[in-house]
Amino acid sequence: MPITKFDALPDSARVWVYGSEPALGSKPSEEMLSEVDSFLGGWKAHGVPLHAARDWSDDRFLTIAVDQEQEGASGCSIDGLFRTLKALESRIGGQLVTSGLVYYRDRDGKIHAVSRDQFTRSSEAGEIDKDTEVFDMSVTNLGEWRSRFRSRASNSWHASLMPTGA
Numbered sequence: 001m002p003i004t005k006f007d008a009l010p011d012s013a014r015v016w017v018y019g020s021e022p023a024l025g026s027k028p029s030e031e032m033l034s035e036v037d038s039f040l041g042g043w044k045a046h047g048v049p050l051h052a053a054r055d056w057s058d059d060r061f062l063t064i065a066v067d068q069e070q071e072g073a074s075g076c077s078i079d080g081l082f083r084t085l086k087a088l089e090s091r092i093g094g095q096l097v098t099s100g101l102v103y104y105r106d107r108d109g110k111i112h113a114v115s116r117d118q119f120t121r122s123s124e125a126g127e128i129d130k131d132t133e134v135f136d137m138s139v140t141n142l143g144e145w146r147s148r149f150r151s152r153a154s155n156s157w158h159a160s161l162m163p164t165g166a
Contacts, residue, residue, distance in 0.1 A: 003040050006053040006065060011143030013053075013065040014073060018085060019103050019137055020094040021113040023059040028092035036062065039084045045074040060103070060111055061135065062096065063149075065142050102158065103135040104128060111135075116161055123153075123162040130154035130162075 024032065033056055040052045051067035064081060066073045073081075085096045102119040105111050106127065114122065122128045132153045139145045153159055 003037060004051045004053040004067065006055045006063075009051075009053055009065050009067050009142055010069060011141065011146065012069060013067050013142040015063055015065045015139060015142055015145050016078075016081070017135075017137045017139060017145070017149065018062045018064075018096045019098065019101060019113060019135070020060050020062070020092075020096055021098055021101060022094055023111065024092060024094050025059070028094065029056065029059060032062070032088055032092045032096075035084065035088055036064075039081065040064070043073075043077060043081070045071055045077040050077065058111055060113075061149075063145060065145075101137075102161070103137065104153070104158070105133040105135075119158070120161045120163065123164075128153065128162070130159070130164075134158045 033054075036054055040054060043050045043052050048071045050073060051070040053065050055063040055065075082097060089095055089097070100115065101113040102116055103111060103113050104119065119128065130153055133150060134153045134156050135150060136148050136156055138157070139149055148156065153162065
């Protein structure tokens, strides 16, 4: 099945957001996206093609979406996506399937991936404040992704990691 246009999917579409550490350059990004597109083109759940799309932004963030109104992804199909991304990591020189990293954009526009403890320390040091752009990797549907994947720290769960509570 051809890949669906990301912007055409409904807000109810299920999403998975993966952050690359480190940021990927052009060649690794192209290789990764080619492999992801190939996977999505043949992605099925219980033999039924999934209406899937992807978004790649900031040389860091891969968002995969599935229109659950058409057909929902199964545990086995999600495992297949995970294995495909994990297998790509050594070839592209970056980790895609990571957990626990917090992503934010500094005042110079550079995106950082740090532990929760480091995020708190950077906030205490004044490097991060309530207006810092943060990326919410915990979104689970496209409506959430559209409304809060990118937000200010004070408008996100990230505020709980800041000593002032933003």
